[in-house]
Amino acid sequence: xxxxxxxxxxxxxxxxxxxxxxxxxxxxxxxxxxxxxxxxxxxxxxxxxxxxxxxxxxxxxxxxxxxxxxxxxxxxxxxxxxxxxxxxxxxxxxxxxxxxxxxxxxxxxxxxxx
Amino acid sequence: xxxxxxxxxxxxxxxxxxxxxxxxxxxxxxxxxxxxxxxxxxxxxxxxxxxxxxxxxxxxxxxxxxxxxxxxxxxxxxxxxxxxxxxxxxxxxxxxxxxxxxxxxxxxxxxxx
Numbered sequence: 160x161x162x163x164x165x166x167x168x169x170x171x172x173x174x175x176x177x178x179x180x181x182x183x184x185x186x187x188x189x190x191x192x193x194x195x196x197x198x199x200x201x202x203x204x205x206x207x208x209x210x211x212x213x214x215x216x217x218x219x220x221x222x223x224x225x226x227x228x229x230x231x232x233x234x235x236x237x238x239x240x241x242x243x244x245x246x247x248x249x250x251x252x253x254x255x256x257x258x259x260x261x262x263x264x265x266x267x268x269x270x271x272x273x
Numbered sequence: 274x275x276x277x278x279x280x281x282x283x284x285x286x287x288x289x290x291x292x293x294x295x296x297x298x299x300x301x302x303x304x305x306x307x308x309x310x311x312x313x314x315x316x317x318x319x320x321x322x323x324x325x326x327x328x329x330x331x332x333x334x335x336x337x338x339x340x341x342x343x344x345x346x347x348x349x350x351x352x353x354x355x356x357x358x359x360x361x362x363x364x365x366x367x368x369x370x371x372x373x374x375x376x377x378x379x380x381x382x383x384x385x386x
Contacts, residue, residue, distance in 0.1 A: 263317075
């Protein structure tokens with residue numbers, strides 16, 4: 160079975176500073192990994208995903224994430240935070256097998272300080 | 274581009290009432306699912322379907338029923354609403370292709386009083 164742990168339910172960074180949101184996963188088979196963003200009162204929007212191939216994945220809005228199998232991690236980063244990045248971020252995992260369930264982490268709310 | 278459409282967007286129910294949250298997608302996706310989102314709990318999978326006529330339980334299925342008679346529609350039924358079912362519900366769909374993206378509806382805010 161898969162599981163996802165997001166470290167820190169709230170993260171605050173200053174505008175222009177590095178954004179780092181942590182995600183660790185557990186999966187008995189090779190995983191697909193995703194990051195989604197949710198703005199207030201809206202649905203979830205895909206930021207980026209890892210399936211196979213290059214372990215450094217670039218997404219929208221300047222975000223990227225690196226799949227590290229040895230650390231079972233898929234941390235999300237952005238070099239310079241912008242006020243518009245304030246939102247809730249969800250890491251998700253899906254197993255590369257017949258199990259079609261996608262399991263989400265509990266989310267990290269990102270606050271941007273002026 | 275309609276994508277995933279959920280109705281209603283807001284609903285208030287009394288304890289014990291029943292209702293159906295509707296979900297439709299126009300992308301011919303095989304996989305559809307329902308999640309509920311609660312503060313500090315992230316998204317938890319209620320039920321999912323890998324194709325018409327096939328459904329299965331997720332993490333929190335109790336109190337909910339689903340059916341999948343067509344590829345396009347995946348309604349979620351609350352048979353006897355309870356205050357614990359107050360939540361935001363999201364329907365999602367994706368194709369079965371490798372590395373596919375899951376698309377979400379805009380959410381349904383349900384309050385049970």
